[in-house]
Amino acid sequence: MNDKIYQKMLLRRRFCKRVFLMVTAFGLFFYASVLLFGDLKTPRIMHLTELETCPACYGISVCPELYSNQIILESSHRWMGIFNAKNIYYGFTKSNRRVVLKKLSHDWELKEFDSKICKEWHLKHNCKPIHLLNASNMNEKIIELVQYNLSFPDMEPRKGLVLCPYAYSIYDLVQPVLNNKKSNYRSDMINLWTMLSINPEPVILQIIPKSHGWPVPAYGGVCGRIEVVAYEGESLSSLLHVAWHRKLKYAKKILDAAMDFTFKHDRFRFYFMDWSLDNIVANEKDEITFIDLEDVIVLDKHISPGKDLPDWYRRYTRDIIGSGFTFSVENMCIHHLSDHNLWAACYLLAGDDSPLLYPIPKEVHTLRPHFHRLLEECLHGDDRFRTVTKLQHVITDMLMDEKIVGFGVIR
Ligand SMILES: Nc1ncnc2c1ncn2[C@@H]1O[C@H](COP(=O)(O)OP(=O)(O)O)[C@@H](O)[C@H]1O
Ligand SMILES: [Mg+2]
Known part of the structure; x- marks a missing residue:
């Protein structure tokens, strides 16, 4: 008698277990398919x-x-x-x-x-x-x-x-x-x-x-x-394998953008605080786009400076010594013009932190030895406005040089 009851209980328990497993499996399957295909x-x-x-x-x-x-x-x-x-x-x-x-x-x-x-x-x-x-x-x-x-x-x-x-x-x-x-x-x-x-x-x-x-x-x-x-395309940080002359195209556009954000608007300057190759993307036409505009300092260039801004009409040149991406928002905000964007652009191209243009291929260095010097001047010199203008001309010229852009594509 006891044996029979025990067997029945065992069967019921097995049945319940199976039903529970089936319901769980069905639930999981349903959830997964709705999630993936639903x-x-x-x-x-x-x-x-x-x-x-x-x-x-x-x-x-x-x-x-x-x-x-x-x-x-x-x-x-x-x-x-x-x-x-x-x-x-x-x-x-x-x-x-x-x-x-x-x-x-x-x-x-x-x-x-x-x-x-x-x-x-x-x-x-x-x-x-x-x-x-x-x-x-x-x-x-x-x-x-x-x-x-x-x-x-x-x-x-x-x-x-x-x-x-x-x-x-x-x-x-x-x-x-x-x-x-x-x-x-x-x-x-x-x-x-x-x-x-x-x-x-x-x-x-x-x-x-x-x-x-x-x-x-x-x-x-x-x-x-x-x-x-x-x-607008893929991050430059994921395009580091492309031919060097394409990096040079990106570099030219990065410098153009740095100048535009500083000078192009009639009333305001836009100083970007988050310069990184992750935040710049490029499309198949090699056009670049700044995609992360969360951290931007906007400066009104048309204010009438009060007594609190004695140095307003002076330019602020980045004066922080040391490596890495550092800057002084306070100083940018009390001067009518700062070279922050230009320095940051050059840092991306030639600074300490996986620079876009380095190593410069040997052949290019032999053809244009002053290019490296100009990049160094942009990082460490004191007139970045002049240096960046020179760099823009030199790069335009390099991009028209068959030996750099031509068939023997340099990587
Ligand atoms: N307009 C866009 N075109 C292409 N990719 C984009 C765009 N906006 C964002 N992304 C991608 O999303 C990532 C994160 O976006 P981002 O605005 O930089 O946010 P976060 O503040 O998290 O860095 C970027 O690194 C980029 O890969
Ligand atoms: Mg980002």
Whole structure:
């Protein structure tokens, strides 16, 4: 009798075990196939955009395209969400243009930002983002923020926009951004405040747009906490194997960009703080694009300097001795012109840290021995404006030399 009961129990237990294993296996299979092949585009995009954080978001200009599947996430990257610490996603438009979707911050940074909003705006501790629309002191909040970023510019990592020497230039700076909008002024201002706090990239991309010849990504728009930009190519750090004359082409364009960011805008200078071969990409036509515009110092060159800026009309030449990528934001901000971009560009080409142009092939060195000297002068000399102009001419000349660019391709 006991034996029978025992056998029954054993059978039931086995049965339960099998059912449990089958359900688990089915669940895992279902989850994996949905993740890899399933049509989760819309919900995933919705999840990525975090529209519920608006108006404390970047805006909504590209939401219609995202929500009507005009922009589709690339399937091979769909599963990357789980591991994608950098929060970069790739996609395609209906016209087959590759795009990059950027959250512009790590998830933990966004969480931290969200947790401080109510206090920041003097609202109840459990306030909802929508309550920000009732705030009355928006203009002061924006000035206050720029002022804050300006008072602690050397804090690392820098967050948000640094505009100097005076915070009040902000309204002239963001004019193109506000002009692009036809919608609600209040939410536009909160969007602006959010971008200036988290990552000013979408603002910068509208002030110096690719359509006006700036070497930055074409701006697609923003939706919630996502920015959409055109895919502009591969990082130079992954192109170090290419023929040397192509590196020389990149070098010329890097120097041109350094000059443009310093001189081309009528009113502002843009000093890039994150010069690295990871942050510059090149396409198949060897055109280069600066893709990471988070850490930029914007200088208004048309201010009337007060007593606090006795050296404003003097040039600031980088005077920090020692190797590595170091600079003084404070000094850049109290002089009307600084050679920071030029020094940084030369450092990328010829500095201590896997320089783009080194080693210079022997044949090239024999043909143009002064080229190396000019690069050294750019790193260590005291008139980089003159040296970079010379370098631009010398490189243009080298790029027309058959012996350097011609058939015997030098690597
Ligand atoms: N417009 C773009 N075109 C091509 N690749 C891009 C673009 N934007 C970002 N990427 C890729 O994503 C990486 C990270 O983007 P980035 O803006 O530099 O963010 P992070 O602040 O994490 O460095 C880049 O190194 C580059 O490989
Ligand atoms: Mg980067």
